[in-house]
Amino acid sequence: MKIMIRLLLFSIVVLVSTSCSDNGVGPIGPLDSAWTYPGLGNETITAIAIDPTNPDVVFAGSMSNFSAGTPGRLFKTTNAGASWDTLLTGVSDKYTAVLIDSKNPRTIYAAPWGLIKSQDGGKTWNEMSIPSESCTEFRGKLHS
Numbered sequence: 398m399k400i401m402i403r404l405l406l407f408s409i410v411v412l413v414s415t416s417c418s419d420n421g422v423g424p425i426g427p428l429d430s431a432w433t434y435p436g437l438g439n440e441t442i443t444a445i446a447i448d449p450t451n452p453d454v455v456f457a458g459s460m461s462n463f464s465a466g467t468p469g470r471l472f473k474t475t476n477a478g479a480s481w482d483t484l485l486t487g488v489s490d491k492y493t494a495v496l497i498d499s500k501n502p503r504t505i506y507a508a509p510w511g512l513i514k515s516q517d518g519g520k521t522w523n524e525m526s527i528p529s530e531s532c533t534e535f536r537g538k539l540h541s
Contacts, residue, residue, distance in 0.1 A: 458492020
């Protein structure tokens with residue numbers, strides 16, 4: 398029985414890997430022409446949040462590029478990625494989360510090493526104490 402299950406799993410893996418073009422990465426079909434590259438080319442993006450009331454506003458956190466000597470940074474675009482402003486740099490080596498409050502999109506939370514909060518759309522930031530509830534519960538409250 399174990400051999401049959403292994404053969405079945407192997408067959409599924411082979412079927413999927415041979416039917417996916419380009420290793421299954423990227424758009425297929427009529428969407429190909431709709432995809433554009435939104436900038437931040439030399440950054441490794443580790444966190445992203447899109448404003449629920451205006452999809453042109455996006456926050457993106459990056460991680461350090463040690464070989465280039467650049468620290469993790471927090472960016473914002475107000476024109477769907479045509480240009481990006483650097484909001485914070487040198488605060489951390491990696492941003493693990495960026496969240497926008499669904500009830501007040503001018504309130505943004507970011508997690509570089511702890512938790513920081515902006516109440517003015519990312520212009521100024523203040524350190525917060527870590528909430529007592531788990532991250533999942535905290536995110537749930539932001540998105541409810």
